[in-house]
Amino acid sequence: MTLTDSKFKLDIKQIQLDFPILSREVRNNRKLIYLDSAATSQKPQVVIDAQNNFYETINSGVHRGAYYLAELATDAHEHAREVIANFVNLKPNEIVFTKNATESLNLLSYSFLNATLKSKNDPTIDKRLILKPGDEILVTELEHHANLVPWQELCLKTGAVLKWIPITDEGVLDYSKIDSLINSRTKIVAISHMSNVLGSITDLDLISKASKSVGAFLFVDACQSVPHIPVDFHKLGADAIAWSGHKMLGPLGIGLLGATEELLEIMPPFISGGSMIETVTMSKSTFAKAPKKFEAGTPPAAEAVGLGAAVEYLQKIGMENVHNHERHLTKLMLDGLKEIKGVTIYGPVDDRDRGSTVSFALDGLHPHDVGQVLDDMGIAVRVGNHCARPIMDKLKVQSTTRASTYIYNDDSDIHALLEGIDEVFRFFGKK
Amino acid sequence: MNLTNMYQEVILDHYKSPRGKGLKEPFQGESHHVNPTCGDEITVRVQLTDDKKKIEKISYESTGCSISQASASIMFEQVDGNSLENFDKTSGEFLAMMQSKGIFEPSEDLLGDGISMIGVAQYPARIKCALLSWMAAKDAIIRARGEK
Numbered sequence: 001m002t003l004t005d006s007k008f009k010l011d012i013k014q015i016q017l018d019f020p021i022l023s024r025e026v027r028n029n030r031k032l033i034y035l036d037s038a039a040t041s042q043k044p045q046v047v048i049d050a051q052n053n054f055y056e057t058i059n060s061g062v063h064r065g066a067y068y069l070a071e072l073a074t075d076a077h078e079h080a081r082e083v084i085a086n087f088v089n090l091k092p093n094e095i096v097f098t099k100n101a102t103e104s105l106n107l108l109s110y111s112f113l114n115a116t117l118k119s120k121n122d123p124t125i126d127k128r129l130i131l132k133p134g135d136e137i138l139v140t141e142l143e144h145h146a147n148l149v150p151w152q153e154l155c156l157k158t159g160a161v162l163k164w165i166p167i168t169d170e171g172v173l174d175y176s177k178i179d180s181l182i183n184s185r186t187k188i189v190a191i192s193h194m195s196n197v198l199g200s201i202t203d204l205d206l207i208s209k210a211s212k213s214v215g216a217f218l219f220v221d222a223c224q225s226v227p228h229i230p231v232d233f234h235k236l237g238a239d240a241i242a243w244s245g246h247k248m249l250g251p252l253g254i255g256l257l258g259a260t261e262e263l264l265e266i267m268p269p270f271i272s273g274g275s276m277i278e279t280v281t282m283s284k285s286t287f288a289k290a291p292k293k294f295e296a297g298t299p300p301a302a303e304a305v306g307l308g309a310a311v312e313y314l315q316k317i318g319m320e321n322v323h324n325h326e327r328h329l330t331k332l333m334l335d336g337l338k339e340i341k342g343v344t345i346y347g348p349v350d351d352r353d354r355g356s357t358v359s360f361a362l363d364g365l366h367p368h369d370v371g372q373v374l375d376d377m378g379i380a381v382r383v384g385n386h387c388a389r390p391i392m393d394k395l396k397v398q399s400t401t402r403a404s405t406y407i408y409n410d411d412s413d414i415h416a417l418l419e420g421i422d423e424v425f426r427f428f429g430k431k
Numbered sequence: 432m433n434l435t436n437m438y439q440e441v442i443l444d445h446y447k448s449p450r451g452k453g454l455k456e457p458f459q460g461e462s463h464h465v466n467p468t469c470g471d472e473i474t475v476r477v478q479l480t481d482d483k484k485k486i487e488k489i490s491y492e493s494t495g496c497s498i499s500q501a502s503a504s505i506m507f508e509q510v511d512g513n514s515l516e517n518f519d520k521t522s523g524e525f526l527a528m529m530q531s532k533g534i535f536e537p538s539e540d541l542l543g544d545g546i547s548m549i550g551v552a553q554y555p556a557r558i559k560c561a562l563l564s565w566m567a568a569k570d571a572i573i574r575a576r577g578e579k
Contacts, residue, residue, distance in 0.1 A: 368469050368496035368560060376434040384469045398470040398494055427434070428443070428497075 010317065010325050012410040018044040018313075019408050030378025033413050038196055038224060038357045038404035039382050040246045043310070050309035051251055054302040062301045063275060063292075077301045080308030081291075087311045088241070089232040090258045096291040097304055100255035101223045102146040104242035105190070107257055107294060108219055109150040111267040112188070116158050118268060126266040128187075128215070133159030136185040138216075140165040140173055140202075141394060142195045145387045147221040147242075151190055160187065167394055171198045171347040175206060182210040188217050193236070194224035197386045197402065198347025199330075199357035201225070208237030217263070223247055227406070228326055228355050230319040239263050249314065249406075250307035253300050264290030271296045322407050326356040329405045329414055333358055336418040342425060346395055359386075359400040362421065365428055367401040373424045379417055436550030437557070438497065445544065446497040451507035455490035460575030464567035466559050471495030473503060473564050477571040485514045489568060498548075498557050503564035505545045510568065518572065521545075522565050529558045 016022050019042045026032045034042060054076060060069035062077045078092070085095045098104045115129035131137075137151050141164050155162045163181055166174045182189060189211045194201050204220065211218040222241040225231055227248035233241060240259035246252045259267075269276055269287055273296040278286040287293045314322065331351040337343050342363040348354040362370050371383035382402040385392045392399060403417055425431040458476035465472050473493035480487045489511045493503050506525075510518050524541045525548075533553035537546040551561045573579045 366496035368471075368498070368557070372437070372554070372557070373434060385467075389470070392470060398472075427438070 010321055010407065012325070012408070015317075016408050016410070018046070020045055020048070022408060026378045026380070027375055028378070030376075033377075033379045033416050035403040035405060035409065035413060035417060036380045036382050037227075037247070037406035037409075038402065040252070041227065041249050041406050042408060043251070043306075044249055044313055046313055047249055047251065047306045047310045051302045051306035054305045059302070062299055073301055076305045076308075077299065080304040083308045083311050084256065085258070087315065088226065088258055089234055091261065093289075093291055094233075094258055094261055094264065096257040096259070096264070096294045097299055098255040098257055098294075099253060099300075100246075101221065101242045101244040102150075102255070104255050104257035105146055105219070105221065106150050107270040108190075108240060108242070108267075109154045110270040113154055113157055114268045114270070125268070128217070129266060129268075131158040131160045131187060134185060135160040135187045136163050136183070137161070137188045137190065138163045138165065138181055138186055139190050140192065141167045142171070142173065142198065142200070142388065142391050143190075143192055144196050144221065144223070145389070146223075147190055147192055148390070151188070161185075165191075167391065169394070171391070171395060172200055173202060175203060178206060178210050182207075182214055182216065184214055186211070186214050186216040188219065190219045190221070192221040192224070193226075193231075193241075194222075194228070194355045194357075195347065195388075195391075196224050196357060197359050197388045197391050197400065199224075199354040199359075199404075200348050201229075201353050201355065204236050204238070212237065224355055224357065227314075229323045233258055245303065245307040245310070248307075249310035251303040251310075254303035254307050257294070261290070264294070267294075269293050269296070273297055275299075317407060325407060326405055327351050329409055329411070330354065330356045330358065332411060332414045333403065333405075333417065336414060337421075340418065340421055342430065343421065346397075346400060355404075356406075357402060357404040359402045361397060361400055362424060362430075364430060365424065367399045369428065370401045370421075370424050373427050374417070374420045377416070377420050377423065379420050381417070437554060439547040439550060441544050441547040442501040443497065445501035445504040449500055449504040451490060451504065451511060452492065453490060454492045455488055458488070458490070458571075458575070459577075460571040460573070462567045462570035462574060464563055464570065466495070466499070466563055469496065469560075471499045471560065471563060473499070473567045475564065475567040475571040477568070477575040479515075479572075479575050483576055484516075486510055486512065486518060486572070488512075489571075491564065491567070493564065495563070496560055498551055498560040499563050502545075502548065502561045505543065505548070506564045506568055509541070509543050509545060515572065518568070522569060525565055526562065528552055529561055 058072040060073045062074050082092045085092045116131045119125040119130045217239045220238040220241045222243040226243045245254040276296040344361045346359040367383035384399045458478045460477045463474045475491045478488040521541045528535045528537045529552050
């Protein structure tokens with residue numbers, strides 16, 4: 001681990017050396033300034049090595065085969081599950097590996113659909129999972145499409161009604177009507193912990209209390225929070241959380257669902273096939289216990305092992321330290337953006353109660369053009385609607401430019417962005 | 432590669448002063464296209480001559496980046512009042528140029544100011560921006576001919 005241990009002061013220069021991609025050049029032989037970690041994070045060498053090492057030394061079928069390598073691969077896979085579970089204060093059997101967070105959220109929505117369909121012939125299905133016309137599913141206006149479309153689909157198929165917590169014109173959740181929005185008809189509340197567009201953090205205390213008071217399940221999209229702030233599942237007051245591996249220094253192709261043992265026990269499977277069964281006859285099957293019940297097919301074991309290494313890397317740094325460092329960068333970015341004439345920031349303009357993801361607009365310029373000129377300087381930001389079109393409609397913009405940080409970013413990256421924005425204005429003759 | 436290859440003066444000029452912008456009546460075919468990644472949108476209307484061989488009037492309304500806006504303005508200049516045969520050739524040439532990765536000698540006779548978009552073809556992420564108006568126009572023509 002390359003990290004100096006002076007109080008809360010990370011040696012970012014050393015951390016940067018752990019990420020091989022940061023030493024490459026991009027357009028025009030410029031140094032890469034990566035400010036798109038909200039889309040996907042870069043990977044430290046230990047993660048790349050862990051994944052390679054799996055293929056080089058223990059590659060074999062996990063949970064199948066009685067031979068030596070299969071045992072090692074299974075152990076590595078299950079060790080990763082333990083590490084990841086511990087990271088968010090869950091038990092290993094409360095962690096389900098999926099392909100990505102989108103699949104985790106679909107697992108939840110399809111499990112409710114399957115329960116509803118099966119309940120017609122199967123009296124053992126838990127009543128709490130059965131949706132009927134008039135039941136309500138509550139989301140928010142700032143959800144990523146991944147935590148919106150699966151619930152729209154579930155409503156269409158069951159007759160349940162989709163409701164949402166609105167956002168204000170300033171881009172923060174409007175909690176004023178929570179008492180009526182979460183009511184006796186509400187069966188599911190699905191809400192993001194931190195907005196992938198605005199960086200704002202949801203008041204889950206309030207939502208959790210309201211959900212519990214009416215017996216609704218609370219599902220949290222934690223894609224933007226788990227990588228950046230300390231998250232303890234039991235403090236969220238949720239029944240399940242979904243997040244992705246690749247946004248937290250881990251490999252692509254692996255996502256997570258964390259849920260209470262009880263919920264995983266009562267939910268019917270989503271994808272079926274090999275590995276998730278107990279007994280199979282030609283006419284019917286019984287299913288394995290969770291988490292295997294939800295892990296049909298050969299699992300992406302090397303990716304799981306890589307993700308385990310990513311979590312261990314983050315644990316060595318300490319999530320409080322990660323958060324403090326990013327809060328510092330966020331303040332620097334917000335203060336700098338506020339000083340540039342012609343820049344509009346969307347979402348919270350204070351560094352409290354928000355993550356490091358900042359969306360903004362440059363007067364008279366389209367984000368695509370902004371991103372292109374920044375790219376010419378080696379600066380990678382995201383432009384577009386960030387898979388959250390309803391926010392764009394609310395803010396009355398077509399798209400935004402979004403910068404987001406991680407532990408490998410330093411002050412010079414933020415200064416480069418701010419200078420880059422000045423250059424964008426100059427390039428298009430606006431200054 | 433230099434950014435001014437993409438943002439040539441003539442493109443920025445079309446962006447700042449778009450030609451033919453604004454929807455017109457009457458029209459026989461209308462098409463609305465969206466680039467879902469960035470939210471750029473365009474509506475194109477087409478009115479054909481009685482013999483259905485010529486574009487009597489093409490009009491559009493759009494929002495988006497400099498490349499998509501300039502491309503719409505250039506598209507208008509090149510096809511308004513011209514034959515459908517000309518549209519097929521022009522749009523074919525434009526598409527070939529955009530798919531060429533920038534290695535292409537575009538016909539100025541066909542593309543007019545559109546040849547300035549050759550630099551955009553070097554940036555894969557922006558090709559969709561340049562093609563948006565042309566694809567919408569093609570679709571509007573199909574509708575105007577009553578084929579959809």
